[in-house]
Amino acid sequence: MATREPRSPRDLPHFEVSPEVIAAMRAELARTGGEVVVAIRSEVPEYADPFRGEMGRTIETAVTLALGGFLDLAASQPAGEGSFERVWDAAYALGRGEARSGRSMEALLSAYRVGARVAWRDLSRAAVSASVPAGAIASFAELVFDYIDELSAASAAGHADELARTGRVRLRYLERLAQALLRGDPATDLESHAHRAEWVVPDVLTAVVLPESRVRAALGQLDAATLQATEQVPDLEDLPDLTVLLVPGRAQDARAALVRGLADRGAVVGPTLPWSEARRSLERALRVVRLLGDADGAAARVATVDTEDHLDRLVLSADPAARQDLRTQVLAPLQDLRPAAADKLEETLRAWVRHQGRREDMAAELFVHPQTVRYRMGQLRELYAERLTDPDWVVRVTLAVGVE
Structure with a gap:
């Protein structure tokens, strides 16, 4: 017309x-x-x-x-x-x-x-x-x-x-490309979508999850070739207030600049990966979103989150049931104690692995006197015996109670 x-x-x-x-x-x-x-x-x-x-x-x-x-x-x-x-x-x-x-x-x-x-x-x-x-x-x-x-x-x-x-046709092609990337379609299909959309294939892509209300401001700080998924994003159905941007780059070292550019946007920045692996970047970003809180929490968050800073928590949250079983196994020697005493020794055990046995640092974290730390460690040695000197067991303790 x-x-x-x-x-x-x-x-x-x-x-x-x-x-x-x-x-x-x-x-x-x-x-x-x-x-x-x-x-x-x-x-x-x-x-x-x-x-x-x-x-x-x-x-x-x-x-x-x-x-x-x-x-x-x-x-x-x-x-x-x-x-x-x-x-x-x-x-x-x-x-x-x-x-x-x-x-x-x-x-x-x-x-x-x-x-x-x-x-x-x-x-x-x-x-x-x-x-x-x-x-x-x-x-x-x-x-x-x-x-x-x-x-x-x-x-x-x-x-x-x-x-x-x-312009409308190209927007449709760009949307199809974004959806294909987020689904993890085969590389040949992704290349075909990119060609139709006249989109220059980058070396790497980074998935960024952020509230819809902050997209416009964020786009002003990003590469003009950034893809925005405007339709329903896979695996984001339970977080309707959030959306995904796919930010292209030419090198891994551009990641720090990306995180700085998104400061105060309440974004969660996934790992920077080869462009055809954008799906993996999205999956990790969404895991951190859910780890940190629901959609309401994400919308209220101001600081941008880098998923690279949460790899330990991601590993530990991968199988919650297995981690709970490990906690039960590691803390079994405390089961016969009164609950209050067991809680204090668990806190001391956590401080021990976090500070590698440094008594003064443990005391500062627990808000107790160093002598109290010494007393409690004596109790733990009675309960765990030689296991406190077993490196493999120390790793299990660290996984079970060392990270909250």
């Missing part, structure tokens, strides 16, 4: 002239069309190459037809209105073609201005030679330039509509 409809030929300036004058002008059409093409090629650099060879001859024919349609209109012939609509449609199609070719409307509007000047010069010469009155020639000039304005408007409408259409 065009963004503007053509005016009715009846709304254009009226030009009264004899059929003989119109016939004289028609005799000039072929030469005038050729001169229009030559002038445009000379004065509008963007059209120097497109007007060469077969394409140049095609355009010359189109110019001649446009001029013929103008003379039909000027002669007030019955076919004039139909000719005008056909020429308007052709100008609209020309604008769309220019958009597809990547040229701006500035070049085309310049070509129209050059064409109007050359056409007016040649056709008015024929009118003067036929002794057309000055008043009629003035009306003729007005009609020429109104006609060119209409064709310019038609091409501008076509250009704008094509840009809008191609």
Whole structure:
């Protein structure tokens, strides 16, 4: 659908002239069309190459037809209105073609201005030679330039509509690419989606999960090629207020800059991985989101979170039931104690693995006197005996109680 409809030929300036004058002008059409093409090629650099060879001859024919349609209109012939609509449609199609070719409307509007000047010069010469009155020639000039304005408007409408259409199409392709990356589709499929979307494949991608309300501000800090999943993101159905960005990069060392750029956006930044492995980056980011809290917690969070800072917690939370079984196994010697005593010794055991047995540091963490730490460690040695010196057992204790 065009963004503007053509005016009715009846709304254009009226030009009264004899059929003989119109016939004289028609005799000039072929030469005038050729001169229009030559002038445009000379004065509008963007059209120097497109007007060469077969394409140049095609355009010359189109110019001649446009001029013929103008003379039909000027002669007030019955076919004039139909000719005008056909020429308007052709100008609209020309604008769309220019958009597809990547040229701006500035070049085309310049070509129209050059064409109007050359056409007016040649056709008015024929009118003067036929002794057309000055008043009629003035009306003729007005009609020429109104006609060119209409064709310019038609091409501008076509250009704008094509840009809008191609923009919508590309957005659909980019969305399909984002969804394919987040699903973890095969690399060959991802490459096909990227090609259709005209998206330059990066070395690496980083999945960023953040509240919808902060996307616009975040995008202002990121690479323009960043992909945003605007449809439902896989595995994010239970977190409707969050969305995902896929941020491209050329090197792993760009990650620190990415995290800094997202400061105070409440984002969770997944690992930076080869671009076709974006799914893994998303999975880890979502695990940290769920580890830190639900959607409400994420929306309220201000500081950006780097998943690299939470790898230990991710490992320990991978199988909660297994970790609970390990805790039960490690803390079994404390089961026969009173609950309060067992809790104190568990806290002391945690401080022991965290501070590698340094009594002063343990005391500071537990808010007790170092002598109290010494006493409690004596109790633990009675309960665990030689296991406190077994490196493998120390690892199990660390996994069971060392990280909250």
